[in-house]
Amino acid sequence: MAEKALAKARAKARVACLLSGNGTTMSALLFASKLPDCPYEIVLVASNVPDAPGLKIAAAEGIATFAKDHRGMSRPEHEAIMDAALRAAGADYLALCGYMRILTGDFVSEWAGRMVNTHPSLLPKYKGLDTHQRAIDAGDRFGGCSVHVVTAELDGGPLLGQMPVAILPTDTADSLARRVLLAEYQLYPRMFADYVGRQYRADWLLEQVRMRALALPEVADRDSHGSPGWHTGGKSGKYFAYFSERHHGEPHIAVLVKTSGQDELNALVERDPDIYFRPAYYGASGWVGIILNRAGVDWEHVSHWLERSWSTVAPKRLAKLHNIADEF
Incomplete structure (x- = not known):
């Protein structure tokens, strides 16, 4: 009886992923969720791009998907439709996985403290785009990635963790980006699990x-x-x-x-x-x-x-x- 009650108390956090492209960071979270003792499960993968390759990966793994093209719609109208799908799936948390849409303050507020993102720089350095080239141009010894809670400030929410990646003398923005992406695959699932799992600690x-x-x-x-x-x-x-x-x-x-x-x-x-x-x-x-x-x-x-x-x-x-x- 106690074992059944404990299992019920330890029900996993329900996570929805938002993506616009290949779904590689989503895949890192998804496969990590299959490991023993992972505190979350992915219940939905949603996209603003109906033919995003990441949706096919999720569907092949038995994860529910949802897509709504944002073209021809106002940002609030599109967000309302996405939000309804996320809530219908029973999501407790959102994971941004290459979702190429700027979210309104109202949407962020509705999910305050429950939305997490990964960014390819050592924040607070190089918020926004072109992070790798900016790090190389600045003569930095390290690039890297950060996982943070999403707030209305662009790439400005509380940091959950970072991983530095050495910049080689021969690096281009593309070559550095490939190694930083590998680091993101390691960091994102770990920091996300720690964050949503804190509710059981x-x-x-x-x-x-x-x-x-x-x-x-x-x-x-x-x-x-x-x-x-x-x-x-x-x-x-x-x-x-x-x-x-x-x-x-x-x-x-x-x-x-x-x-x-x-x-x-x-x-x-x-x-x-x-x-x-x-x-x-x-x-x-x-x-x-x-x-x-x-x-x-x-x-x-x-x-x-x-x-x-x-x-x-x-x-x-x-x-x-x-x-x-x-x-x-």
Whole structure:
């Protein structure tokens, strides 16, 4: 039973790839996804070029494809059609794989934090085009590639990783480009897997909970029986949340928060067993576990529960001040 629950909790992140050409970087991601323990699966390969060779590669591997020619359409109109296909496929993340379209700020905003790209330079150097020739002309010893989160700034999102490639004295832009592409095939799948896989790592999940818990008034970290916890109200204050990493044989990494009692706890677990569970020890006291090591965690939902749990134990003076602040 625990093994089945763990497998469900570790459902892979669903990824859609966007391309306009041969699909070589898409292929690197695709074949990496077939390796054991890869945290993502590719559910769709989409293109603005209906006869893009990359679509044929994906189809041959059993991956769903979608194409819509952008010609004769406004950028927002085309993006709306692409976006609908991506969402219909259930994509959690987007991987840009040689998608030769500049994306609007609205599209990027809709996928903020969930879209990744690779660029053939050591960013922040040489954003845009002609990266290899620019590196050679500058007398650089190394070219290379970067993987980054996509933001509205061209090639300007947070870096996930880089790989330098030595520039030879005889290099042309084409010869350097061929070696940088080989580096991209290695770097992109690794950085992408690390990025989407963080949602299953206890250290990353703990930091997400800690950041939100400490944002509440007069909250301090305090371990409880070896587990991270958060309390409010000073030294004599009370706990309102605990971090649980598969304690008591449970398959979950979770945050434990207070409910109003057994009736609410039972109703939550019965209604949404993929989100909530009864903790082996704390459940007897009306605490519920919110499962974190799963795809698609709603962090606003987690923040709501942390705040609600905090309000049940916070001194009245703090709760009153917090409620007044919320009104503004």
